[in-house]
Amino acid sequence: MSINTDLKFEDAMQELERVVLELESSNVSLTRSIELYNRAKALHRHCDNIIKKISLNIELIDSEKGKPIEDEEQ
Template sequence: MTTQEPKPVEEMSFEEAMGELERVVGQLERGDVPLDQSIALYERGAALKKRCEAKLREAEEKVAAITLDADGAPVGTKPADGL
């Protein structure tokens, strides 16, 4: 059985990154992995978190662009708090 390399974080969709981040957090919370593997998981988790944040920012920018009128003025919407 061959071990498949994990998909590069920068190629993941938001959903893929979030799903893997949840798995990483679960492994770290269980505490049943060796220290060196925990460090690697933490680093991957940080990269996954960064990817999720970037994808959310992209989505927010797209929504903002869609909600502008021809003059660039907002059309009855405002950004969600915390995004």
């Protein structure tokens, strides 16, 4: 199951929370549970990738030893 790469971290986390709540409900069929599990795994992977990119960006900023950060839009 693929995730829209433009999906913001916060939106992905909210959707993941909704998926977990539905999974925890007692009236979910096995087929639906598998669909939800696959969606949850995809959302988790998407969020994890965002966190990894942010961590790399922070490491890059820290490695510049206090140099001013250039605004990319200029």
